[in-house]
Amino acid sequence: MGARTVPQAALHLEYAQQHMTQAKEHMAEEEGEPALHALDKAEADANLALELARSAQAQTEAQEALREGNELRKNASVYSQIGDS
């Protein structure tokens, strides 16, 4: 989803991976509750990373759409002036 290219999303993805690693370690030590807590955190960070990436993508697309609209408006203005001259 491009989470690695969005700094904030990449950070939370990293957190999620760290929590996953911790969860595995706790599970290896048969520490059930800490493992579950680590998994909860991993899930929360993964969800946030995904949403931050999606949000960044949506913002980029919105800016592109606005830019295209402005470009079209600008060209229309130029053609209109040419047509009137």
Added chain:
Amino acid sequence: MNKLSLATLTLAGIGLTGCAATPPSQQLLSARDAFREAEQSTATQLEPEHVQRAKVALNKAEMAHDDEPQSEQEKHLAYLAERKAQLAMALAERTSAERAKAQAEKEYKSLLVDQKQNAEARANVANREADAAERNAAAARSDAQKNAAELATERQARMEAEKKLSAARERLTSALDKIADLSQVETKDREVVITLNGAVLFEVGKSKLMPSAQEKLREVAAVLKQEQDGRSIVVEGHTDSQGTDQYNLQLSKSRAQAVVDYLISQGVDRNRIKAVGRGEAEPTASNQTPEGRANNRRVEIHLRDES
């Protein structure tokens, strides 16, 4: 029992005081800040359900703090609450961006439709102008061709008229040679003037043609009959200055009329000929000498080209 209860309450009170005094974990502080930020953002309008979830999560963390400050449970739940608040804001930002994108795309399409309509309108105007220009050009071409044709026709007609006129002049010259002794012929522009000597035509003071004059006028009539197409004939009578003006005017008119009557009797078209008396008003020579007066007594036949 009372002492025990009091001691228990005192211990509990100490414990509560200890809880209230224990600051929240860093995770809980971060979670509170994140939730506050989410509450103040557009997430409350755009993602109220997720804000509510974050609130529930924060409440759990607060309860864990109340139960056991700085505990792992407090930190764990606070961590999850912070992430939920951040998730609500991220979702709101995405929703906001998607709406902005949809609006921009809608405006883009609308603008495209407008531009298309404008382009079509301009194209229609251009087409109409082109059609009009083409029609004008065709009309101009047609006019030019018509003018050229008219010019050619006119040139042809002029050539034919000049040819006809030239032939007529030749015929006239040839015919007038026959009456040369009787008359004098002049050509002025589009008018031929035949001047007949009055002494040859009339006796002094009379307006009746002499027999010899009739014979000569017959020749003149023959010429006029040939040349009367497209011409008007004006017969002008002139006198010398002897006698009163009134008398001379009347005499000149009577003599002109006598010539007209004779010419009509010889076949000249009566609709093309008329008599005019000029009296002594237009002398061609001096009235002081007999020769001059003889020249002034005259009849002029004017052939005017009316074509």
